[in-house]
Amino acid sequence: MQKxxxxxxxxxxxxxxxxxxxxxxxxxxxxxxxCISEGxxxxxxxxxxxxxxxxxxxxxxxxxQELPESRGSIIAPVHVSI
Numbered sequence: 001m002q003k004x005x006x007x008x009x010x011x012x013x014x015x016x017x018x019x020x021x022x023x024x025x026x027x028x029x030x031x032x033x034x035c036i037s038e039g040x041x042x043x044x045x046x047x048x049x050x051x052x053x054x055x056x057x058x059x060x061x062x063x064x065q066e067l068p069e070s071r072g073s074i075i076a077p078v079h080v081s082i
Contacts, residue, residue, distance in 0.1 A: 015030065016045060023040065024040040024044070025039055027048070031071045034056075035053055
């Protein structure tokens with residue numbers, strides 16, 4: 001009897017920041033500390049962060065650690081007067 005494989009889809013907020021020095025984007029997922037990637041285009045950065053997040057979560061799963069849920073990040077402009 002084969003073991004039934006199940007998968008779960010997680011959704012996280014990714015933050016893409018343009019890299020003005022070399023071009024492209026640096027991207028992080030705040031709910032996954034240390035999960036960071038980059039790409040020369042938005043599309044490449046998106047694919048790279050998906051791969052990084054998958055590896056991050058697979059490592060946690062393999063180490064039998066709890067998989068983080070999305071924290072429902074809110075991204076908003078902040079106005080600062082100096």
